[in-house]
Amino acid sequence: MTEPFLVLDGLTRRFGATVAVDRLSLSLARGEILALLGPSGSGKTTALRLLAGFETPDAGRVLVEGQEVTDMPPVTRRFGMVFQHYALFPHLDVGQNVAFGLESAGIDRAARGARVADALALVDLRGYERRRIGQLSGGQQQRVALARALAPEPRVLLLDEPLSTLDPALRERTRGEIRELIHRLGTTTVFVTHEQDEAFDLGDRVAVLRTGRLEQVGTPEQLYAEPATPFVGGFVGRSTTVPVDVIGAGPRGARVRLEGVEWDVPLRAGAPAPPAGPAELLIRPEALWLVAAAPDALPAVVETRRFTGATSAYRVRTEHGAALEVQGVPGAFGIGDRVGIMPSRRAGGGLHLFPRDAS
Amino acid sequence: MSAPRGIASRALLVLLVWLIVYPLVLVLLTALKGEGGRWTLEFVRTFAERPTEWQALWDSLWISLASVALAALIGVPLAFLFARYDFPGRRVLGAVVALPAVLPPLVGVLAFLFLFGESGFVAHLVKRVFRLDEAPWRLEGAGAILLVHAYSMYVYFYLFVRAGLASLDASVYEAAASLGAGRWRTLRTVILPLLRPSLAGAALLTFMTALASFSAPYIFGGGFRVMTTQIVATRLNGDDALAMVETISLTVLALGALWVLRRSDARDAAAGAVTTGKGVAPERSRVTSPVARGALAVVSWTLGIVLLLPHLTLLLVSFVPTGTWTTEAVPPAYSFANYATLVRDPVRARPLVNSLWMASLATAAAVGISLAAAIFAVRRRTRAGAAIEGLLALPWAVPGTVFAIALATAFSVHAPLAARFILVGTLWILPLAYLVRNLPITGRAIIAGFRRLDPSLEEAAASLGAGRWRTLGRVTLPLLRPAVMAGATLAFVTAFGDFVTSIMLYTYDTRPVSLEILSSLRNSDVGVAAAYGVVLMLVSAGVFAAGAERGTAG
Numbered sequence: 001m002t003e004p005f006l007v008l009d010g011l012t013r014r015f016g017a018t019v020a021v022d023r024l025s026l027s028l029a030r031g032e033i034l035a036l037l038g039p040s041g042s043g044k045t046t047a048l049r050l051l052a053g054f055e056t057p058d059a060g061r062v063l064v065e066g067q068e069v070t071d072m073p074p075v076t077r078r079f080g081m082v083f084q085h086y087a088l089f090p091h092l093d094v095g096q097n098v099a100f101g102l103e104s105a106g107i108d109r110a111a112r113g114a115r116v117a118d119a120l121a122l123v124d125l126r127g128y129e130r131r132r133i134g135q136l137s138g139g140q141q142q143r144v145a146l147a148r149a150l151a152p153e154p155r156v157l158l159l160d161e162p163l164s165t166l167d168p169a170l171r172e173r174t175r176g177e178i179r180e181l182i183h184r185l186g187t188t189t190v191f192v193t194h195e196q197d198e199a200f201d202l203g204d205r206v207a208v209l210r211t212g213r214l215e216q217v218g219t220p221e222q223l224y225a226e227p228a229t230p231f232v233g234g235f236v237g238r239s240t241t242v243p244v245d246v247i248g249a250g251p252r253g254a255r256v257r258l259e260g261v262e263w264d265v266p267l268r269a270g271a272p273a274p275p276a277g278p279a280e281l282l283i284r285p286e287a288l289w290l291v292a293a294a295p296d297a298l299p300a301v302v303e304t305r306r307f308t309g310a311t312s313a314y315r316v317r318t319e320h321g322a323a324l325e326v327q328g329v330p331g332a333f334g335i336g337d338r339v340g341i342m343p344s345r346r347a348g349g350g351l352h353l354f355p356r357d358a359s
Numbered sequence: 360m361s362a363p364r365g366i367a368s369r370a371l372l373v374l375l376v377w378l379i380v381y382p383l384v385l386v387l388l389t390a391l392k393g394e395g396g397r398w399t400l401e402f403v404r405t406f407a408e409r410p411t412e413w414q415a416l417w418d419s420l421w422i423s424l425a426s427v428a429l430a431a432l433i434g435v436p437l438a439f440l441f442a443r444y445d446f447p448g449r450r451v452l453g454a455v456v457a458l459p460a461v462l463p464p465l466v467g468v469l470a471f472l473f474l475f476g477e478s479g480f481v482a483h484l485v486k487r488v489f490r491l492d493e494a495p496w497r498l499e500g501a502g503a504i505l506l507v508h509a510y511s512m513y514v515y516f517y518l519f520v521r522a523g524l525a526s527l528d529a530s531v532y533e534a535a536a537s538l539g540a541g542r543w544r545t546l547r548t549v550i551l552p553l554l555r556p557s558l559a560g561a562a563l564l565t566f567m568t569a570l571a572s573f574s575a576p577y578i579f580g581g582g583f584r585v586m587t588t589q590i591v592a593t594r595l596n597g598d599d600a601l602a603m604v605e606t607i608s609l610t611v612l613a614l615g616a617l618w619v620l621r622r623s624d625a626r627d628a629a630a631g632a633v634t635t636g637k638g639v640a641p642e643r644s645r646v647t648s649p650v651a652r653g654a655l656a657v658v659s660w661t662l663g664i665v666l667l668l669p670h671l672t673l674l675l676v677s678f679v680p681t682g683t684w685t686t687e688a689v690p691p692a693y694s695f696a697n698y699a700t701l702v703r704d705p706v707r708a709r710p711l712v713n714s715l716w717m718a719s720l721a722t723a724a725a726v727g728i729s730l731a732a733a734i735f736a737v738r739r740r741t742r743a744g745a746a747i748e749g750l751l752a753l754p755w756a757v758p759g760t761v762f763a764i765a766l767a768t769a770f771s772v773h774a775p776l777a778a779r780f781i782l783v784g785t786l787w788i789l790p791l792a793y794l795v796r797n798l799p800i801t802g803r804a805i806i807a808g809f810r811r812l813d814p815s816l817e818e819a820a821a822s823l824g825a826g827r828w829r830t831l832g833r834v835t836l837p838l839l840r841p842a843v844m845a846g847a848t849l850a851f852v853t854a855f856g857d858f859v860t861s862i863m864l865y866t867y868d869t870r871p872v873s874l875e876i877l878s879s880l881r882n883s884d885v886g887v888a889a890a891y892g893v894v895l896m897l898v899s900a901g902v903f904a905a906g907a908e909r910g911t912a913g
């Protein structure tokens with residue numbers, strides 16, 4: 001394991017009674033892209049502003065290559081930032097915007113021109129130097145903001161919801177371009193988003209925040225397959241959570257009872273067997289399979305259905321009133337049909353057991 | 360890092376307290392202290408027992424209220440006319456309608472004197488037509504004051520209501536129409552309520568301006584005294600303590616009015632915020648019927664000419680050589696002699712130079728202080744910053760006469776331990792007075808501009824390695840330019856044409872243009888007075904135009 005490039009160590013920031021960021025610790029390898037994912041108000045922007053130096057933490061440290069930068073003002077920190085609304089200087093043209101950071105760095109005029117041209121070429125805006133900011137489309141402004149942040153070759157790149165103001169069609173394309181660009185440059189990057197797709201697509205790893213606290217950090221696959229908390233499970237990917245009773249150990253994991261039927265829930269390797277008693281079961285749609293009513297299946301009624309391609313997602317309600325999203329053969333059942341729910345034959349995953357009070 | 364900033368904001372706060380609050384406190388003390396420094400209510404009693412004092416206070420109040428009513432009566436219909444109807448010459452006339460604003464108060468008074476005075480153009484004309492020996496009226500008393508006020512202050516209503524109408528979404532009208540409301544009902548139940556913030560703002564501004572008005576009552580008042588002229592008269596009598604009590608009474612009246620109007624203003628702002636739309640103003644109705652078009656054109660062009668008459672009169676009189684115009688209806692001779700005098704005679708040129716440097720210095724200082732205040736109040740959000748913001752606005756609520764008295768009181772004594780120095784009689788007292796009066800103008804514009812500025816722009820500059828000063832010079836100031844220009848032009852024009860504070864604080868060496876106009880008038884040097892007036896008018900217009908241009912360009 002190599003020395004981490006960027007370390008957040010116990011960062012905390014309070015605003016009056018709210019703890020916007022609560023003991024946040026993360027580390028990034030050089031060139032890694034980390035996505036900070038969380039719902040609105042979870043402290044993502046504040047975390048980013050603490051990294052940039054716009055906010056001073058009440059506790060905790062920020063280190064770059066082992067050197068502490070916590071009290072270093074933004075001016076000398078050499079972290080590039082792309083703001084949510086870009087914050088391009090409207091009175092300067094595109095070239096002057098991109099050159100701004102180079103001027104601060106004391107790069108002479110001649111070299112500056114070439115660096116500006118290079119930075120604009122990176123974002124596919126070659127020859128746009130003399131354009132006014134007001135003449136650019138949203139997507140172009142976003143790319144100028146990126147070029148401006150990258151031109152002085154920052155140690156760390158910070159992006160606050162960089163795609164949220166673009167229209168959806170443009171978003172997906174831009175996402176790919178940004179990922180490719182950052183990987184090519186090898187800039188260590190932290191970016192903030194509230195959209196799971198964006199986090200998964202752009203981030204090498206994803207850190208899930210909730211009310212200022214880090215819930216889990218890992219690759220997208222890890223977060224999906226092994227959510228550490230019901231919140232992560234619910235926030236990442238589709239799922240429903242139902243109350244169950246743990247009644248003991250089965251052949252392939254814990255045995256749980258759900259409204260009279262008994263299922264085996266596989267446990268993560270090395271995880272201790274859960275104590276018997278009430279628990280929460282988080283269920284991915286693909287973990288269950290819809291069949292015609294059968295004796296050992298959980299009886300339910302179809303409420304809605306949504307065609308997703310190879311399968312359909314059915315929303316069903318059990319006799320006890322729990323609503324579940326379950327996969328099934330497209331068109332096999334209609335709304336109002338009585339059906340049965342079985343664990344999917346495809347082995348492994350999709351069912352996650354949590355203690356009742358872990359929410 | 361935060362310690363020096365804390366010191367800077369506190370230092371600015373102390374400076375402003377010293378300049379703005381301290382003199383007012385000294386006024387209060389002077390009013391309440393008798394011989395030997397003991398406390399006394401003697402002067403307050405004298406004030407309360409004199410019917411003339413109450414009369415002056417009452418006159419100030421009703422003149423101000425009547426000015427509001429008259430200004431609204433003229434300004435509001437004009438605003439509707441120009442905002443909602445399209446007719447030949449609308450654009451040109453729309454600009455002409457705002458032109459009274461380029462006449463500094465004393466110059467406006469001067470123009471009215473030449474136009475409607477006993478020996479003015481209109482009087483000559485009437486005498487000629489009706490074969491009279493004397494003009495059948497005197498331009499004097501409350502009527503004359505109200506005439507000038509209505510002319511110069513309707514512009515507030517016109518501009519505020521036009522801006523208010525422009526910000527009303529077309530959908531407001533359409534919604535009302537789709538609900539079956541007729542034109543009058545829409546106006547009464549929808550448009551006017553939505554315009555209330557604009558109307559309240561204009562009413563407040565008009566009231567405060569009329570209450571503080573000095574030039575018109577001073578020149579036209581005759582025996583009719585309002586409080587501003589009363590104060591000056593009392594002070595000339597050497598009755599200092601009584602003048603202080605009068606000053607306090609006027610201040611209380613002003614602050615009371617401010618309080619009443621602000622309260623309704625705040626309520627309306629809350630209501631207005633919810634209901635006004637994005638501001639896609641509705642199309643102007645084209646007036647198509649030829650008869651209506653003709654009538655409208657005649658009416659509005661007549662109006663335009665009437666509004667321009669004072670300016671034209673001033674211009675005409677400025678070309679009349681001294682002593683050549685006596686009984687003729689129209690002056691018989693014209694020349695550039697008066698302007699030549701202004702340029703060639705060093706004694707006559709001096710006031711122009713004085714006003715120029717004093718107004719420039721005061722404006723520059725006011726802009727600098729306002730910028731610092733904006734940074735402390737908006738960006739740093741220090742408690743000192745909030746106090747500074749409040750202090751900057753204070754001189755707006757306090758009539759100019761009051762500040763002139765307060766500064767004259769505070770800075771005519773040498774007491775370094777009490778932070779009092781002799782400035783009265785020196786070069787510095789007038790620029791200082793102009794500065795205090797300019798602070799609310801520049802402060803309001805610049806702080807509002809700063810609030811509109813997205814803070815992430817400055818953060819972006821910082822993250823790109825720009826230090827505090829580079830960020831200020833390259834990002835903040837350029838983006839604030841429209842606000843700075845708006846504040847600076849208005850401040851400069853106000854200071855350049857100032858009469859009310861100047862008359863109490865000037866010295867021979869620092870006499871400004873307005874005082875020179877007054878003395879020319881007293882010497883019957885009418886042409887020279889008019890020439891000075893034209894210069895003031897042109898400089899004001901030029902500065903406004905330049906400010907509008909430089910403020911928007913780039």
Ligand SMILES: Nc1ncnc2c1ncn2[C@@H]1O[C@H](COP(=O)(O)OP(=O)(O)O)[C@@H](O)[C@H]1O
Pocket residue numbers: 015018019020038039040041042043044045046047
């Ligand atoms: N400057 C501030 N003053 C007071 N509260 C703030 C400030 N900035 C953020 N907060 C609060 O901190 C919490 C986290 O906010 P933020 O970091 O903006 O969340 P996110 O970016 O995830 O939406 C919110 O409750 C927000 O109200």
Ligand SMILES: [Mg+2]
Pocket residue numbers: 044045046
């Ligand atoms: Mg945010």
